[in-house]
Amino acid sequence: MCKTFKAIHEIAKKLKKEGMGGEHIKIALPGAKIEGTLYCCKEGHECHDAVLTLKDATVTCYEKNESMQEAWINIPTHHILAFNFS
Numbered sequence: 193m194c195k196t197f198k199a200i201h202e203i204a205k206k207l208k209k210e211g212m213g214g215e216h217i218k219i220a221l222p223g224a225k226i227e228g229t230l231y232c233c234k235e236g237h238e239c240h241d242a243v244l245t246l247k248d249a250t251v252t253c254y255e256k257n258e259s260m261q262e263a264w265i266n267i268p269t270h271h272i273l274a275f276n277f278s
């Protein structure tokens with residue numbers, strides 16, 4: 193399992209269990225940042241561990257300083273530079 197994918201989902205589960213959120217995530221990528229609601233795989237459903245899925249995401253391009261909304265977005269975990277939950 194991808195270390196980044198595993199770490200993000202483990203932290204999200206811990207935050208939810210402690211009542212501290214864990215759904216809204218901010219992700220830094222080369223050239224962009226993405227904010228949205230983390231989609232956690234449900235038991236019994238297949239989930240690809242090298243792709244993080246966000247819903248209701250806002251993608252901001254650093255170079256053009258433009259933002260766009262996406263209902264769903266898949267992010268290859270090997271591109272993630274940093275993340276935090278809010």
